[in-house]
Amino acid sequence: MPREGILIDTPFERMTKEQVEKIHQASMEILIDPGLICFNQRATEMFNSNGAQVTPVSPSDHPCWLVKIPEKLVLDALDNAPKTVKLGARNPHNSLIMKGEEPRVFFITGSETNIWLDVEFPTYVKKSDPDTEIMVPEFKPRRGTVADLCQSAHVCEHLETLDGYIRTVNIQDKDITEDNKDVNKFFASLNNTTKHVMSGLTSLSQLDNVVNMAKLIVGGEEELKANPIISFITCLVKSPLQFVDDTTETFIEICRRALPIVVSSSPQAGSTAPIKEAGIMAQINAEVLAGITLSQLVNKGTPVIYGSVPVRARMDTLGDSYGAVETSQYNIDCVQMARFYKLPNYSTSGVCDTKTPGTQASVERLFSDILITLSGPQYLHCAYGLLDCNSVFCLLQAVLDDAHFQMIRFFLKPPRINETEIAETLKQIREVAATPQKLYISYIRRVMRSGELSAPYPFEGDGEADNVFALAYQKMQQLLSKPVEHIDQATTSKIFREIPGILPRLNVYEEGR
Amino acid sequence: MSEDIITLLKENVIQGRKTQDDEGIDEELTGPGVVELTQSALDHDISPAVIIKQGLTAGMQVVGEKFSTKEYFIPDMLASAEAVGAAMDILKPLLEASNVETKGKFAIVTVKGDIHDIGKNIVAILLKGAGYEVNDLGADVPTEKIVEIVREYKPDYLGLSALLTTTMVAMGEVIEALKENGLRDKVKVLIGGAAVSNEYAKEIGADAYCVDGFEAIRVLDACQEAKA
Numbered sequence: 001m002p003r004e005g006i007l008i009d010t011p012f013e014r015m016t017k018e019q020v021e022k023i024h025q026a027s028m029e030i031l032i033d034p035g036l037i038c039f040n041q042r043a044t045e046m047f048n049s050n051g052a053q054v055t056p057v058s059p060s061d062h063p064c065w066l067v068k069i070p071e072k073l074v075l076d077a078l079d080n081a082p083k084t085v086k087l088g089a090r091n092p093h094n095s096l097i098m099k100g101e102e103p104r105v106f107f108i109t110g111s112e113t114n115i116w117l118d119v120e121f122p123t124y125v126k127k128s129d130p131d132t133e134i135m136v137p138e139f140k141p142r143r144g145t146v147a148d149l150c151q152s153a154h155v156c157e158h159l160e161t162l163d164g165y166i167r168t169v170n171i172q173d174k175d176i177t178e179d180n181k182d183v184n185k186f187f188a189s190l191n192n193t194t195k196h197v198m199s200g201l202t203s204l205s206q207l208d209n210v211v212n213m214a215k216l217i218v219g220g221e222e223e224l225k226a227n228p229i230i231s232f233i234t235c236l237v238k239s240p241l242q243f244v245d246d247t248t249e250t251f252i253e254i255c256r257r258a259l260p261i262v263v264s265s266s267p268q269a270g271s272t273a274p275i276k277e278a279g280i281m282a283q284i285n286a287e288v289l290a291g292i293t294l295s296q297l298v299n300k301g302t303p304v305i306y307g308s309v310p311v312r313a314r315m316d317t318l319g320d321s322y323g324a325v326e327t328s329q330y331n332i333d334c335v336q337m338a339r340f341y342k343l344p345n346y347s348t349s350g351v352c353d354t355k356t357p358g359t360q361a362s363v364e365r366l367f368s369d370i371l372i373t374l375s376g377p378q379y380l381h382c383a384y385g386l387l388d389c390n391s392v393f394c395l396l397q398a399v400l401d402d403a404h405f406q407m408i409r410f411f412l413k414p415p416r417i418n419e420t421e422i423a424e425t426l427k428q429i430r431e432v433a434a435t436p437q438k439l440y441i442s443y444i445r446r447v448m449r450s451g452e453l454s455a456p457y458p459f460e461g462d463g464e465a466d467n468v469f470a471l472a473y474q475k476m477q478q479l480l481s482k483p484v485e486h487i488d489q490a491t492t493s494k495i496f497r498e499i500p501g502i503l504p505r506l507n508v509y510e511e512g513r
Numbered sequence: 514m515s516e517d518i519i520t521l522l523k524e525n526v527i528q529g530r531k532t533q534d535d536e537g538i539d540e541e542l543t544g545p546g547v548v549e550l551t552q553s554a555l556d557h558d559i560s561p562a563v564i565i566k567q568g569l570t571a572g573m574q575v576v577g578e579k580f581s582t583k584e585y586f587i588p589d590m591l592a593s594a595e596a597v598g599a600a601m602d603i604l605k606p607l608l609e610a611s612n613v614e615t616k617g618k619f620a621i622v623t624v625k626g627d628i629h630d631i632g633k634n635i636v637a638i639l640l641k642g643a644g645y646e647v648n649d650l651g652a653d654v655p656t657e658k659i660v661e662i663v664r665e666y667k668p669d670y671l672g673l674s675a676l677l678t679t680t681m682v683a684m685g686e687v688i689e690a691l692k693e694n695g696l697r698d699k700v701k702v703l704i705g706g707a708a709v710s711n712e713y714a715k716e717i718g719a720d721a722y723c724v725d726g727f728e729a730i731r732v733l734d735a736c737q738e739a740k741a
């Protein structure tokens with residue numbers, strides 16, 4: 001049995017059917033005029049030999065081509081792309097089945113942040129009354145390491161609401177190089193969670209090492225096809241409308257291996273996309289469709305996911321603003337576009353603008369988390385623990401996020417109104433009406449224990465004290481002390497023997513240290 | 514046999530099963546509840562004192578412990594208290610006949626002008642479950658009626674509930690009226706409800722303010738101990 005996710009009965013949508021079709025039409029026009037600039041030669045050749053109009057752009061520092069993609073090519077690709085994508089997992093009960101037409105939401109972490117935020121609780125003494133002491137959380141940023149990545153995967157394994165894992169932190173240890181980064185980040189993730197693992201690839205030279213590692217874990221090539229425990233995310237189109245050379249090359253190679261892949265685009269309304277909704281929507285949709293078209297030209301039937309990370313620009317810095325209300329609007333619009341094409345969607349919520357956990361972080365993430373969940377994307381990169389746009393990861397925040405996803409998950413249970421419930425209710429009402437005290441309290445108990453009642457906020461302090469951070473920290477420590485199911489010793493030995501570059505300190509069986 | 518009945522009685526108190534029709538927490542526990550078991554204990558000539566001490570009170574003791582470790586919640590506490598209250602109703606005539614004293618008589622009302630009675634009802638159930646003889650006079654009760662009850666029913670304790678700042682003044686009036694009628698020293702007055710506080714209790718000359726039913730049990734038990 002794969003993970004259940006949350007099925008949204010009636011997804012929340014903003015655009016009318018006509019508006020969806022208008023965006024589609026506008027995107028089709030964009031793909032022809034102005035078309036896309038392609039910096040990757042192989043992609044250009046594939047487009048060319050399949051009927052796209054290709055012309056060299058000159059003069060230019062890098063060789064590049066203008067590619068105009070006709071509608072037919074896009075529609076064929078949409079036909080060929082699988083409508084159901086399976087993301088496997090080390091524990092098969094954690095696999096995710098995503099159907100483009102079914103708004104079943106799975107909650108996933110991400111993205112790769114440079115900064116890891118530690119938290120400490122120093123004690124402060126009140127000046128006017130030195131007997132009064134309080135503990136105030138202090139957040140300390142530092143560069144992320146592979147040990148942090150292991151910890152984060154470990155805690156995420158135990159977060160109940162979390163369905164899958166995108167590596168949360170960029171590993172920047174001294175002994176991590178461009179060449180060994182991929183094998184280490186995939187191994188650290190896979191070894192500490194039995195959920196699905198998705199990541200970007202740093203170096204194409206490492207793709208086969210990573211894929212071979214996955215094959216060793218599941219037992220072979222066919223096994224990996226049936227249970228793809230890893231998948232990839234690529235931003236091959238840089239906004240506006242440019243196929244990047246190296247990512248496109250990586251993308252082509254992943255498609256050739258038929259592994260699940262997210263075609264993601266992240267335009268910023270105001271700077272790399274038009275500031276108006278119609279504009280950013282027409283552009284991002286064109287960009288994603290261009291990537292999807294390429295995927296099917298490379299390898300018909302490649303499992304692709306329509307990936308959308310649209311944001312609005314901040315007016316003060318022109319940086320990304322994930323906290324902006326429009327960012328949620330664009331994301332929901334993209335969910336609708338993917339559903340229109342019957343493809344599974346990767347959407348974004350929960351990222352916040354603020355740098356540390358606190359009130360603003362809670363408001364920003366809860367706002368987008370609720371709304372975008374309601375729109376029914378299949379793969380919701382809802383960014384447990386992410387702060388400062390995409391720059392900071394805080395494990396404590398991830399634990400806090402789990403608490404509010406419990407609320408969202410509970411809220412989305414279907415209404416429990418049926419014949420039996422009504423009959424039982426009428427009986428209760430009549431019984432209580434006949435008593436002097438007129439209280440229903442005695443009927444609470446069974447319901448209370450059946451799990452039908454939502455739990456109180458788990459980090460509520462006693463009295464007036466706000467102990468949310470301290471209590472969440474306790475929970476985090478508890479989760480860290482709970483063991484995780486690592487890859488078994490025999491497989492670990494094989495991986496360390498056959499896959500070059502994995503740091504010996506990641507071997508939990510202490511071989512070869 | 515009689516030991517079995519008492520053990521079962523205690524278990525059913527812990528499970529909060531007033532009658533055989535009630536569900537407890539443990540779904541496997543069916544059969545007679547506290548009411549039936551109390552009756553059957555009497556039929557087997559077990560003394561009310563043993564029923565109360567080793568069955569009802571011992572069971573409530575466990576419930577209290579489970580409540581303080583957060584295994585039980587208020588609805589559980591109330592279910593057990595209600596079950597014990599029902600058992601006490603059965604035992605009451607026997608206790609009176611044999612001159613065994615109950616823990617004490619407690620009258621409770623929501624004062625004039627105030628219809629809030631949820632809190633008052635909960636306090637009544639809890640105190641009854643704790644072994645007090647409770648007389649619940651209802652809500653929106655005029656001061657004169659309260660005085661009359663104190664004179665005739667002679668409770669050891671009088672509980673006044675008020676949730677409105679506009680009706681809490683009626684509590685002071687009740688105390689004044691008790692004084693005028695020479696009854697103030699016959700009864701201890703406890704007050705409670707969202708509108709009132711410790712300070713207010715002092716201001717009007719009440720004996721205690723209780724934040725909830727559990728505090729009421731503590732206050733009354735302390736008074737009982739002081740008496741003994």
Ligand code: B12
Nearest residue numbers: 627628629630631632672673674677678705706707723725
């Ligand atoms: C439920 C409720 C109602 C229900 C009452 C239903 C019922 N059967 O009782 C209804 C809807 C009918 C109602 C009506 C009104 N209500 Co009203 N109501 C409430 C509410 C939300 C909860 C009260 C409650 O039941 N709490 C749960 C119980 C378990 O708690 P409790 O009563 O505090 O009791 C516990 C303790 O206090 C203590 N305790 C209580 N009494 C006693 C007595 C003794 C002796 C002891 C030892 C202990 C004790 O033990 C209890 C158990 O733990 C409160 C808000 C609040 N925060 O209290 C407003 C509130 C009390 N209501 C309020 C108001 C204004 C009204 C109305 C006037 C509204 C209107 N304009 O019509 C009317 C009142 C009409 C009237 N004449 O009384 C205001 C009062 C403000 C004020 N000025 O004081 C409140 C505070 C809400 C608010 N913030 O505006 N209300």
